Amino acid sequence: xxxxxxxxxxxxxxxxxxxxxxxxxxxxxxxxxxxxxxxxxxxxxxxxxxxxxxxxxxxxxxxxxxxxxxxxxxxxxxxxxxxxxxxxxxxxxxxxxxxxxxxxxxxxxxxxxxxxxxxxxxxxxxxxxxxxxxxxxxxxxxxxxxxxxxxxxxxxxxxxxxxxxxxxxxxxxxxxxxxxxxxxxxxxxxxx
Amino acid sequence: xxxxxxxxxxxxxxxxxxxxxxxxxxxxxxxxxxxxxxxxxxxxxxxxxxxxxxxxxxxxxxxxxxxxxxxxxxxxxxxxxxxxxxxxxxxxxxxxxxxxxxxxxxxxxxxxxxxxxxxxxxxxxxxxxxxxxxxxxxxxxxxxxxxxxxxxxxxxxxxxxxxxxxxxxxxxxxxxxxxxxxxxxxxxxxxx
DNA sequence: ACCTTTACCTAACGAACGTTAGTAAACAAA
DNA sequence: TTTGTTTACTAACGTTCGTTAGGTAAAGGT
Numbered sequence: 192x193x194x195x196x197x198x199x200x201x202x203x204x205x206x207x208x209x210x211x212x213x214x215x216x217x218x219x220x221x222x223x224x225x226x227x228x229x230x231x232x233x234x235x236x237x238x239x240x241x242x243x244x245x246x247x248x249x250x251x252x253x254x255x256x257x258x259x260x261x262x263x264x265x266x267x268x269x270x271x272x273x274x275x276x277x278x279x280x281x282x283x284x285x286x287x288x289x290x291x292x293x294x295x296x297x298x299x300x301x302x303x304x305x306x307x308x309x310x311x312x313x314x315x316x317x318x319x320x321x322x323x324x325x326x327x328x329x330x331x332x333x334x335x336x337x338x339x340x341x342x343x344x345x346x347x348x349x350x351x352x353x354x355x356x357x358x359x360x361x362x363x364x365x366x367x368x369x370x371x372x373x374x375x376x377x378x379x380x381x382x383x
Numbered sequence: 384x385x386x387x388x389x390x391x392x393x394x395x396x397x398x399x400x401x402x403x404x405x406x407x408x409x410x411x412x413x414x415x416x417x418x419x420x421x422x423x424x425x426x427x428x429x430x431x432x433x434x435x436x437x438x439x440x441x442x443x444x445x446x447x448x449x450x451x452x453x454x455x456x457x458x459x460x461x462x463x464x465x466x467x468x469x470x471x472x473x474x475x476x477x478x479x480x481x482x483x484x485x486x487x488x489x490x491x492x493x494x495x496x497x498x499x500x501x502x503x504x505x506x507x508x509x510x511x512x513x514x515x516x517x518x519x520x521x522x523x524x525x526x527x528x529x530x531x532x533x534x535x536x537x538x539x540x541x542x543x544x545x546x547x548x549x550x551x552x553x554x555x556x557x558x559x560x561x562x563x564x565x566x567x568x569x570x571x572x573x574x575x
Numbered sequence: 576a577c578c579t580t581t582a583c584c585t586a587a588c589g590a591a592c593g594t595t596a597g598t599a600a601a602c603a604a605a
Numbered sequence: 606t607t608t609g610t611t612t613a614c615t616a617a618c619g620t621t622c623g624t625t626a627g628g629t630a631a632a633g634g635t
Contacts, residue, residue: 199582217409218494221623233624234583242623272574298490301407326573335573342556342564343573345549346542353541357534364534372534380572381518381527381535382464391612413593425594426613434593 200238203228207245208291216246216299246299247307253289253296254314260285261321271329272378278322279374282351287358287366294355319344347377392430395420399437400483408438408491438491439499445481445488446506452477453513463521464570470514471566474543479550479558486547511536539569 206227210219221242225232239245264281268274286293300311322344329335350373357364398419402411413434417424431437456473460466478485492503514536521527542565549556 215407215409215493217407220621222621230582231584233585233626236624237582275573302410329573336571338568338573339560339564341552341554342549342561343568345545346565346568347573349545350538350542353537353544357537360533362533368531369534372531373538376530376535376538376569376572378572378574379528380568380570381467381521381530381539382570412591414591422612423614425596425615428594429612 199228199230203235203238204245204248205291208249208295211246211249211299212291212294216295216302243302243304246295246302249292249295250300250303250311251307251314253285253292254311254318256285256289257282257318258314261318265321265325270334271325271332272334274325275322275329276374276378278325279347279351279377280370282348283354283370283373284366286351286355287369290355290358293352297352297355319348322348350377391420391422395427395430396437396440397483400441400487403438403441403491404483404486408487408494435494435496438487438494441484441487442492442495442503443499443506445477445484446503446510448477448481449474449510450506453510457513457517462526463517463524464526466517467514467521468566468570470517471539471543471569472562474540475546475562475565476558478543478547479561482547482550485544489544489547511540514540542569 203224207219207224210224210227214223221235222232225235228235260281261278264277265274268277300308303311323340326335326338326340326343330337330340354369354373357369395416399411399416402416402419406415413427414424417427420427452473453470456469457466460469492500495503515532518527518530518532518535522529522532546561546565549561
């Protein structure tokens with residue numbers, strides 16, 4: 192028996208991720224979720240304490256994954272150019288490994304309540320700062336063009352954060368291809 | 384009196400755009416909307432026929448704007464390189480001129496019902512095809528690198544579609560700066 | 576054997592949802 | 606001045622929401 196049956200707790204969270212991704216947090220009811228899992232809505236509360244807890248877990252779990260992957264990726268590289276490439280690759284990898292979770296992370300965090308909402312925003316801004324530091328160093332080293340750092344990092348992350356959409360495409364694109372193409376375009380541009 | 388008072392119909396739609404953008408379509412109730420406008424929920428129905436009609440109008444109105452701006456922009460340019468730059472600029476301009484509407488267009492269209500949903504998806508895919516045609520021509524002309532066209536256009540549009548987030552930033556970024564920076568990065572890359 | 580825990584159920588809570596019906600006031604057209 | 610249209614109101618409809626209470630039956634440990 193290769194595939195062990197997931198326990199309910201895990202199954203509920205997995206299903207919730209998928210449904211929050213597909214219909215959005217606000218448009219997914221606890222009764223919808225329960226039906227998908229195959230139990231009654233009230234029974235969900237044996238495995239969680241509130242709907243918002245589900246969202247909260249998803250968002251902060253993904254934040255942690257992005258942070259860890261980023262740190263590990265840049266640690267082993269020396270130049271800003273290589274660091275950036277590695278960070279991009281790591282970011283894309285986290286998305287690819289968590290297609291549902293990352294979509295929720297990108298789109299549904301607005302439904303977090305204070306004070307978690309503020310904490311979440313802070314984490315995101317710290318993560319972006321990591322990218323800005325690399326780009327700034329690249330400019331100082333005269334490796335990168337003298338671009339507006341904030342704007343450049345914003346553009347890069349916007350491009351990366353949309354990549355979850357690519358995996359449902361009809362052509363089978365591998366994570367490798369996507370990472371190569373996107374980082375190539377951002378670093379070297381479209382023009383010859 | 385410089386500012387004419389908007390009629391209710393327009394005021395409701397403007398407020399709805401702002402609220403759909405900020406809280407999302409599903410999480411904005413008709414009572415919320417009515418309160419913001421300063422009337423009772425039931426009174427809204429003198430000016431609209433359903434909540435979904437509001438969303439529908441917003442999405443298809445924006446689609447039309449993107450299409451028209453695109454056509455006008457590429458018509459006056461000759462080379463793929465210039466066409467692409469012009470299309471990017473036009474796209475960013477439409478977003479800048481419709482900050483609320485474009486956000487709804489990008490994020491809330493999932494709540495459209497069939498058959499409008501299918502029609503909407505088709506329009507989007509046609510629009511993307513316009514960009515792909517330009518990039519393909521650029522490659523044929525040996526003006527662009529031999530990239531994966533779909534992937535490249537996807538990356539470009541992802542970067543563009545996030546630009547609405549930039550206007551609420553603390554630094555005052557002009558539409559001009561944003562268009563220059565983003566198109567520069569995408570066409571010529573970050574590396575020197 | 577008993578006891579505790581786990582995992583589900585039915586029933587129901589109060590609140591909020593989108594929307595309709597019916598009505599009165601305001602205003603323009605005749 | 607009468608008539609019709611527009612725009613707002615209150616009241617209510619049936620439905621769905623997240624969640625709680627209380628019960629039951631099986632599982633597992635001692």
